[in-house]
Amino acid sequence: MVDRPVRVLPVIHTNQFFRRSKRGGRLSRQKIEAIARNLQLELWSRRSEFFPNRTFESPLEILEPSLAFGALGYQFKSGTSIGQHSQDNVTFEVAGLIDPSRNRVQISRQFPPAIRNFTAAHELGHAILHHNLGLHRDRALDGSAGSGTRDRTELEADIFATYFLMPSKQVRKSFTQIFQTEKFELNEQTAFALNAGDYDSIRARCGTVRDLSRILANAKQYNGANIVSLAELYRVSVEAMAIRLEELDLLRI
Template identity: 45%
Template structure:
């Protein structure tokens, strides 16, 4: 069956990523845009739409699992934090507490060893052992990577019952994932650590918008009053602006606690989440 190739615009790529709920769609192995939209004939188009619907359905299932866990933690907060319930709801999204809540032991050794493969070696960041009902996260990681890796392993525990033993590299939610199960665990971690309602609420508090942040002369000045033109020039892509907003510590002559730091995730992971929720426009 014949396919027609068209050069993809930045907007087409962004729209397609939002539809697929996959921030890495149309990206090649070098991290660049493939830049081609493949337009199928009618029958292939139907199959393509069916595949997209299946992907969206799977992401909704993962989101529901994350929400269910959040709700159960909230309902049991008095038992989980006896006499010391956190005032900040973000603190309830602690993957260590969640891991113990579902019946797993949580361990944080100094080192988990190294992996090797394809001519490369690296440190093991996290291990899930279902038979021992234990999740271990390396203490050598930064707090942000430890947090996301723990939530990623939590995702494996909840989503992938057939997985008996698994080891992961350091994960912060920013690296293109190749295996479907790894992508699913990443999505779970993102949904659990950065729930939509809280993200929207804190985004509004930081930037005073109830919908999407749009880069204009005024908003550029509010972000960087010393060099607003330079900021605009740096925001050539949506990701550039998303990362600036994710790490911003001042807005409109007012100190703000950065979105990334509030939720304890990397700047890149927060930038991706802001884009998924369509909170940023250029």
């Protein structure tokens, strides 16, 4: 009997994309975006090596944290519950757990898909940016936390998750395809195309840009056609997509 060679799939090393300098220092948003972009490019250009049993129809399919973890050599598990944790006298249901020293990550199925996806992408940010994190647990994240009181490590992982799940070029392209403009402006014609009420009633509901960006992130119809909403297409919460549309300056009221 001849032993068949065991096929070893290639693995991306987490420090291939980022090595923190000895002095540490703050990572800029631009730097985090470039790191997320490099990871996406590597996953996409080497997809047949990393995922020989899968065919990809669209580059959006590579924006899947579990695939990235696979290529990083991580064991990715999703379980019905990964328990509770107490921190600063508050007990919470753990949504994500990562142990970079043992290359393992776990995501709880207790939460809706958009939260699971954002939490998993946040853990991916830790895997790439915070090699010395140790065993770490996160509560449920949907991408709407803002910078408020988050510490720098958590904020960096959130920023990474946003760029990994909603890359600028792809979101702009999807937005333009759906709304047929590079910058959406609410007027009689676009209000009609949204099929969400007449201009005056939509205008009355849109006191802030966020109100309109939520409507666009969640729109399931435009110009008489049924569409997959941007939030669904990118598997994120309406709020996370609404924030991203504003960051990319894609609308005005």
